Amino acid sequence: MKNLLKRKIERLYKMDRESDRYRICLNDGVEFMANDRREKHCCPECADEYNNEKKRLAKLELQQTILDTENALSENIEQINNEEKNLKILDKLQLKELGSTYNMDYLHSIGFDFFSFNGKGPLFNIEPQLNCHFIQIGSYRIYRVEFSQVLIKKII
Numbered sequence: 001m002k003n004l005l006k007r008k009i010e011r012l013y014k015m016d017r018e019s020d021r022y023r024i025c026l027n028d029g030v031e032f033m034a035n036d037r038r039e040k041h042c043c044p045e046c047a048d049e050y051n052n053e054k055k056r057l058a059k060l061e062l063q064q065t066i067l068d069t070e071n072a073l074s075e076n077i078e079q080i081n082n083e084e085k086n087l088k089i090l091d092k093l094q095l096k097e098l099g100s101t102y103n104m105d106y107l108h109s110i111g112f113d114f115f116s117f118n119g120k121g122p123l124f125n126i127e128p129q130l131n132c133h134f135i136q137i138g139s140y141r142i143y144r145v146e147f148s149q150v151l152i153k154k155i156i
């Protein structure tokens with residue numbers, strides 16, 4: 001940012017871009033010769049402004065991190081709630097010993113969420129490159145057996 005408040009600092013050195021005292025102000029890009037080799041800003045106002053801006057950005061970044069963490073937590077909570085809801089639905093189904101098939105639309109209609117599960121595993125009877133999995137919710141395993149049909153089996 002262009003600093004309009006800046007004081008004229010008496011510079012002891014003549015402008016020389018080859019010199020190791022040559023600087024470009026980090027705040028407003030003004031060229032200057034450093035009186036003190038540690039100088040990085042053309043004037044104290046620029047130093048203040050630059051450091052305040054840095055603090056402001058750090059604070060913003062921290063706030064964003066906090067926000068991201070809160071969002072991740074509430075997503076986790078939602079996920080856990082959905083898994084519990086799924087489990088309640090599964091507990092009510094009358095499953096046969098070897099599992100029962102259900103229509104996915106029907107399960108959707110009673111509130112089942114196919115994206116909320118606590119585990120998944122590969123299917124061994126299908127080519128691995130097809131990347132097919134069953135999902136697991138509690139002690140239930142759910143296999144997609146047809147386009148809109150799943151087989152639900154209670155293990156253990």
Ligand SMILES: [Zn+2]
Nearest residue numbers: 025028042046
């Ligand atoms: Zn400056």
